[in-house]
Structures are given as C-alpha cells and as structure tokens.
Amino acid sequence: MVFILTVICAALQWVWNSQMPEKMRLYDGFWLLGIFAVTVTGVHLLLLNAKKGPGNSFITTFMVSTTLKFFFYLAVLVGFVLYSKDNRQTLAIHFLCYYFVFSALEVSVLYKEMRK
Numbered sequence: 001m002v003f004i005l006t007v008i009c010a011a012l013q014w015v016w017n018s019q020m021p022e023k024m025r026l027y028d029g030f031w032l033l034g035i036f037a038v039t040v041t042g043v044h045l046l047l048l049n050a051k052k053g054p055g056n057s058f059i060t061t062f063m064v065s066t067t068l069k070f071f072f073y074l075a076v077l078v079g080f081v082l083y084s085k086d087n088r089q090t091l092a093i094h095f096l097c098y099y100f101v102f103s104a105l106e107v108s109v110l111y112k113e114m115r116k
Contacts, residue, residue: 002044005105006037009098020090028084029094035076036098040106043069047110062110073099 010033017025026032043065050061077095081088 001105001109002037002041002102005101006033009033009101013094016094024087024090026086026090026094028080028086028091032076032080032091032094033098036102039069039072040102044106044109048113051113 010030013026013029013033017027017029046065047058047062050058073095077092080091080095084091
C-alpha cells in the first residue's frame with residue numbers, strides 16, 4: 001500500500017514540476033517523498049512487531065514512535081528549508097501534503113491490522 005501511494009505521489013510530483021512555473025518547481029521533492037515512504041514503512045513494521053507483545057507494549061511503542069517521527073519530520077523540514085535551493089513555500093506545501101497523506105495511510109492501515 002505504501003508503494004502504491006508513493007508511486008502516485010511521485011507521479012503527482014512529476015506533473016507538478018512539469019506544469020508549474022520555474023520558480024514553483026520542487027526538484028528536491030522526490031527526496032522528501034522517499035524520506036516519508038521509508039520512515040512510514042519502518043515505523044509500520046515496528047508497530048506490527050509491537051502488536052505481537054502485551055497490550056501496553058503496543059501503546060507505548062505507538063506513542064514513542066509518533067513523537068520521535070514528528071521530531072524527525074521537523075528536523076527534515078528544517079534541513080530542507082535551510083539547504084534546498086527550491087522555493088520554500090512550495091517545499092512547505094509538499095511537506096504538509098506528504099505528512100497528511102502518509103499519516104492518514106499509517107493510521108488506516110494500523111486500524112485495519114488492529115481489528116484482525
């Protein structure tokens with residue numbers, strides 16, 4: 001599911017870069033997308049492993065991973081804003097879109113897994 005969403009987001013990123021004016025293009029957006037995909041996959045695998053343990057183990061792991069993931073994403077955003085030559089507003093828009101899309105995916109997939 002993460003792979004399909006990543007491919008869709010990459011296609012939308014390509015369309016964005018081909019349709020928008022030069023100053024609004026985001027060439028580092030593919031790196032940003034890759035970071036989101038790898039992070040969500042890693043956290044998802046960690047949480048699926050924690051699900052096998054006692055009930056408190058999953059809750060603790062979920063809360064810690066969500067907190068660490070949030071701070072990691074903030075560090076990534078700061079790094080991209082400081083070192084990327086792309087438009088900062090475009091970068092922020094893409095970052096927020098990726099954050100929303102991948103968070104919604106993570107929650108929905110985990111909800112389905114927890115119901116099993």
